[in-house]
Amino acid sequence: MTTSRTAPAWRLARTEERSALLILEGDWLARETGVRDQATVERILDEAGDAERLSFDTGGLGAWDSALVVFAKMLRDAATRLEVDAAGLPQAASRLLALATEVPEEFPARPATRETLLARVGHRTRARWRDAVAVAALVGETVQRGLVALTGRARMRAVDVLLLMREAGAGALGIVAIVNGLVGGILGFVGAVQLRRFGAEIFVADLVGIAMVREMAAVMTAVVMAGRTGGAYAAQLATMQGNEEIDALKALGIPVYDYLVLPRVVALVAMMPLLYIYACAFGLMGGLVVGVATLDLSATAYLVETRGALNSTQFVFGLVKVLAFGALVALAGCHIGLSAGRSAADVGRAATSAVVAGIVGVIALDGIFAVCADALGI
Template identity: 35%
Template structure:
């Protein structure tokens, strides 16, 4: 082999040793690549680099990739010029950094269940932490009322309350029509048309109106909170608020939470009225119950406690929706795709939380005789 030729051989006398020779330069890569691919590699014990006259980064990368798991440890590279050693070290470092991540291991059903449980616990802990921070911020406002952002609170009340009135009234009125229609189909069979008023009144005011209104608000205000705060986090507006010495909890979180807690009971009351009006509208043509008879029966069949129970649920639902919405917005990663996923997740979490809380209310109130 000429002195300028690049090549190698494997000396199997005793322990397997890789002997490097010549100039390992870019112009020699085609021949080196062909030779390296054709080699069956044993487990090497050492590398003899005394005959290596030149080495560039491209050839070093080719050599290290060819050796793979057969390369001996760094201490077993003999006769290696210090400049060549530095080239190999830099290439090896970048090679490790550029290595693709290992393929995710497929978990079994029990492992997936465990991972999902841990993630759910971390999510619940984050929401509880946000609830605690909100309560602390509210305590600070109670001690120093001047810290309350009245203008922001008014804006959020308008967006979460007044803007939601048309859709809440429409949806709950249609729900009242559907409930009266379904109950009327069964009541007509037994001549108990008038008792449809009882079912509609109790069901709408105690259960249907609070849940339907909370779901609407979760889709409107909960998602809006996440989108607004996530966008502010993406554009670093929240960091700017902190730089000014202000608390994001006071400026951004507390006005939204208070606005939703104040607005939702009013929306539920509107939903109660709209659902009863919807039931009244269909009661006369379907069941021959006049509006006067409907109102008279309503006064007899609807105790005030059912209305109060429905209204009492509203602030709890609102608090949960607002806390989830603002927390998902503040915790959203700084990219648009993740913000969209966080907004979708907010709606799902709010709806599930509202239904779970309603079930808890039903069990507790039943035990209390309410």
């Protein structure tokens, strides 16, 4: 490879009455000496004027690559009146030019799709409606197949469920402990600052206990699982979609629902109550540590107060919520994963929307539970 390059040069010569000759010199290398632009091409064609034929003289041409072929192609594409004769180009270049002009039109040019605002709104609304129907169908199918599974007749492999349970249960212990321990501690701090003013320090135990068991343990665990497991379900199923793995299941007649969705829903729903109890323990412990460290309370007094504040109704309420949250997160993840597109970008989008849908859904559902609990006086 030589390093010194001469800039590409061209000049136009008239040979006969109605024909022009374009003399090309220098090195035409795209990455080193650039590519000629459309304006240059137009100028050359203008200069050629009323000539009917434009041919090339490449006697003084140095090294060349695509830059030369692009130039010749641009000339040919832009020429309306005259004919560009490639015979004067180096043989290889004229072959490439011929190949590039053949244009086997295989891909139908798509009609420009510019929709009106009304059409866009309509399409979006219909898409949302279809989505809602699909989710409702998924919930229905879950109940239906879940009942079948209870009789032991669903085609679900036990080993899959156990693996998924380990992933969703034992795998999440660390992060659930950290998050709930911290939330318990934070509630303890908030309560301590306020209650100290009334000399009611001991009620920190009530505050932390009721808040954790009724609300925070369930919501925080569900949010963690939405990020951790819901996103994973969506990404996994979307990738399987992209690899045609789901098509393979369908073609074999293996019910996708029983094989992929049900085990995930079952695993997460089964693990959520355990994680909830575990989260409560860590939340209460966080409150205890803060209470004892900042408020001069004894650990015994704190625990006795907590026990007095909590009753089994609180726990049952939390357990019911967490079961619903688990089902919601798992179903959202599976539904979004199964309806994802087939590219790498689609997998990312699926994971994102599963996490967002999971978190928003959990909090919205928690709001509904709060209203219901209020109405029922729980």
